[in-house]
Amino acid sequence: MGYGVNLLSNVKVKNSTCPNGKAYIYENDGGGLRLRVEPNSKYWLFRGKLGGKEIQLSFGTYPSVGLDEARGLRDISKQQLKQGIHPRDYFNNIKNKNLEKSSDKFMFSTLFEDMVEYRSTMLDKVWSKSHIKRSRGIYKNYLEADLKDKSILSITDSDLLQTLKKVKSNPVKLVSGKKDIQRYNRTTTMNLAKSLINLVYEYASEERAYKGDNPLDKIRKNKVFKKTKTISHKSVDLEDLGMYWSKVQKLPIVQDKVYLIINIVTGLRVGSLSNAKWSWYSPAKKTLSIPKEFMKSSNSFVTPLPNIAVNLLNELKDILKASKDDFIFTNRFGDAYASSRPRLLIKEMGFDATAHGNRTIVKLTCLRHSGFPNVVIEKQLDHEYGSAVERSYMADYDWLDERRKLVDWLLSYLKDKEKEYKKTLNHS
Numbered sequence: 001m002g003y004g005v006n007l008l009s010n011v012k013v014k015n016s017t018c019p020n021g022k023a024y025i026y027e028n029d030g031g032g033l034r035l036r037v038e039p040n041s042k043y044w045l046f047r048g049k050l051g052g053k054e055i056q057l058s059f060g061t062y063p064s065v066g067l068d069e070a071r072g073l074r075d076i077s078k079q080q081l082k083q084g085i086h087p088r089d090y091f092n093n094i095k096n097k098n099l100e101k102s103s104d105k106f107m108f109s110t111l112f113e114d115m116v117e118y119r120s121t122m123l124d125k126v127w128s129k130s131h132i133k134r135s136r137g138i139y140k141n142y143l144e145a146d147l148k149d150k151s152i153l154s155i156t157d158s159d160l161l162q163t164l165k166k167v168k169s170n171p172v173k174l175v176s177g178k179k180d181i182q183r184y185n186r187t188t189t190m191n192l193a194k195s196l197i198n199l200v201y202e203y204a205s206e207e208r209a210y211k212g213d214n215p216l217d218k219i220r221k222n223k224v225f226k227k228t229k230t231i232s233h234k235s236v237d238l239e240d241l242g243m244y245w246s247k248v249q250k251l252p253i254v255q256d257k258v259y260l261i262i263n264i265v266t267g268l269r270v271g272s273l274s275n276a277k278w279s280w281y282s283p284a285k286k287t288l289s290i291p292k293e294f295m296k297s298s299n300s301f302v303t304p305l306p307n308i309a310v311n312l313l314n315e316l317k318d319i320l321k322a323s324k325d326d327f328i329f330t331n332r333f334g335d336a337y338a339s340s341r342p343r344l345l346i347k348e349m350g351f352d353a354t355a356h357g358n359r360t361i362v363k364l365t366c367l368r369h370s371g372f373p374n375v376v377i378e379k380q381l382d383h384e385y386g387s388a389v390e391r392s393y394m395a396d397y398d399w400l401d402e403r404r405k406l407v408d409w410l411l412s413y414l415k416d417k418e419k420e421y422k423k424t425l426n427h428s
Contacts, residue, residue, distance in 0.1 A: 004030050005029070005030035005031040006029060006030060006031075006071065007028060007029050007030045008027055008028075008029040008035070008067060009067075010066075010067050012027065013027065013035060013042075013062060013067050014063075016035065016037050016042070017037065018037045018038055018039045023038065023039075024036055024037060024038045025037050026045075029067075029070075029071070029074075031074055031075075031078065032046050032047045032048050032074060032077070032078065033045075033046055033059075033070060033071065033074040034047075035062065035070075041061060042061065042062040043058060043059075043060060043061040043062060044058065044059035044060060044061075044062065044065055044070040044073075045057070045058055045059070046058075046059060046073070046074055046077050046087070048077060048078065048081045048087075049081065050081055050084070050086055051084070055086065055087075057077060057087055057088055059073045059074075064158070076090070077090075105208060106151045106152050106153050106204065106208070106210065107148075107149070107150070107151055107152075108143075108147040108148060108150050108151070108152055108155065108200065109144070109147070109148040109149070111152065111200045111203060111204050111208065112139055112143075112196070112200050114203065114207075114208075115199055115200050115203040116132060116135060116136065118203060118207065119132075119199070120132055126293045127293070128271075128275070128293045128294055129275075130271055130275065130339075134192075135196055138189065138192055138193050138196060139193075139196060142163070142164075142166065142167050142189070142190075142193050143163065143193055143196065143197070146159070146162075146163040146166075147159075147163065147197075152200070152201065152204060152210065152212065153212060155215060156215055157215035157216070157217075157218040157219045159215070160197060160215050160216060160219065161219050161222060161224070163193075164190050164193055164194055164197075164224070164225075165190075165224055167186050167189055167190035167193055168186045168187065168190060168224070187225075187226075190224070190225070191225060194216065194225065197216060198214065198216055201214040201215075201216065202214075233354045233356040233357045233359075233360070234352060234353045234354055234357050235353050235354075235357030235358065235359075235360035235361050235364075236346070236351050236353045236357065236358075236361065238361070238364060238365065240351070241361070241365070241414060241417045242414075242417035242418045242419070242420050242421025242422075243421050244349070244351060245264070245414040245415070245417060245418045245421075246418045246421055246422065247349045247350075248260045248261060248264070248349075249418075251345065254312060254315060254316050254319065255316055255328075255329050255330070255337075256341075256345055257312065258309060258312040258313055258316055259273065259329050259337065259341075259342060260342060260345065260346075260355070260358075261306075261308060261309050261312065262288070262305065262309050263342060263355055263358050264358045264361060264362075264414070265306055265309070265362075265407050265410050265411050265414070266288075266303045266304070266305070266362075266380065266407055267358065267359045267361075267362035267363070267380055267381050268288075268290075268303055269295075269296060269356065269359070269382075270339050270342060270355050270356055271294065271296075271339060272290050272294050272295055272296075272301075273329070273337075274329060274336055274337040274338070274339050274341075274342075275294050275327070275336050275337075276288060276290070276327065276328045276329065277324070277325060277326065277327055277328060278317065278322050278323065278324045278325070278326055278327075278328055279324040279325060280328075281313060281328065283310055283313070283314060286304060286305045286306075286307070286310050286404075287302050287303065287304055287305060287400075288302070288303050288305055289301075289302045290302070290303070295382060296382070297382050297384070299382075301382050302398065302400060303380070303403070303407075304400060304403055304404035304407050305407075306407055306408055306411045308411065313328070316328070342354075342355035343355050359381055362377070362380065362381060362410065363377060363381060365410065365413065366406060366409070366410060369413065370406060370409050370410070370413075372402065372405070372406050372409070373402075375394075375399070376399055376402045376403055376406050377406065379398070379399045379403060380399075380403045380406055380407070
């Protein structure tokens with residue numbers, strides 16, 4: 001056995017093993033610190049004397065407590081013994097003071113609510129109501145039970161890793177009562193939960209003067225967060241467009257019909273269109289103007305509307321006796337159209353596809369057959385297009401006139417496909 005202090009190295013600590021047939025061995029670092037090595041674990045022990053009696057104290061397991069940290073705890077313990085204080089009493093006192101400091105200010109639940117409020121009112125990139133609802137749902141389902149009553153001063157990286165792993169191993173039931181992991185990818189949900197935790201720590205640091213570490217920094221590269229291959233949103237087969245368009249025209253409820261017509265010919269995202277209000281609609285300009293908080297790009301967007309959509313919207317407004325602040329598409333309670341409604345309509349029509357897949361129809365059909373430049377198609381889908389230099393030349397040009405022609409072309413194309421489909425029915 002060596003004498004002195006700091007006798008061990010990180011490599012020695014890491015590679016130390018307990019020989020077969022032995023219950024444990026000790027690796028001495030000096031100054032009262034040693035590592036007890038057992039077949040399946042390693043932990044730090046400190047020995048000293050207080051009032052002539054030997055005391056022993058555990059500093060925790062390796063690798064949770066590394067060599068440098070264990071040495072720091074040893075040095076503090078020796079200082080306390082010189083003052084006649086038991087190290088355990090000193091460390092408990094420090095722990096209690098930290099808990100007192102945390103109070104409500106650094107409780108995870110308090111910080112989460114404050115962060116959501118901040119994100120819903122800040123001037124740039126304000127969270128939409130749907131995003132707030134989803135964030136609260138993830139917190140309620142996956143984070144609240146483990147983190148609600150904890151202070152971020154005491155939460156460790158191991159705590160967060162175990163909490164996030166539960167998202168995969170114990171998914172919550174859907175409203176339907178099912179646990180459809182294939183459709184609702186839990187790796188995605190877990191990463192969304194991780195993002196929310198990160199935002200809480202970011203908010204605490206920037207707005208609440210939190211000076212501690214973000215435990216996520218230690219586990220960001222953990223393999224559990226590796227994303228699975230993205231599953232694209234299925235669209236109606238292009239050879240079935242005639243049948244699809246024909247069935248959409250036959251939908252008995254006006255708002256269902258006009259919703260899918262607009263969704264198909266403009267390529268608007270479901271979240272944007274479902275939250276549309278009458279104040280966004282201009283029958284004179286034949287446009288729908290969507291505020292930035294309801295766009296994925298966080299930029300306001302104006303889409304042209306074909307005459308068939310304008311006529312149906314006017315009819316719908318008369319039926320509903322709607323005011324400008326009302327939602328265009330509503331559920332039975334007058335709230336915004338459920339984002340699941342369009343998908344269910346498509347399924348009821350006999351197609352294994354989603355409403356988001358209608359964007360694929362716009363992209364592929366227009367790219368293959370319309371003759372319009374790709375920039376027009378991409379702008380209609382609200383995608384960023386071209387290099388930074390190209391975008392600087394285009395400046396803020398919105399391509400609205402060109403996009404209106406594109407939408408009208410797509411409508412005409414769908415009508416032609418519908419005629420072809422009906423001919424096949426007559427000949428069958």
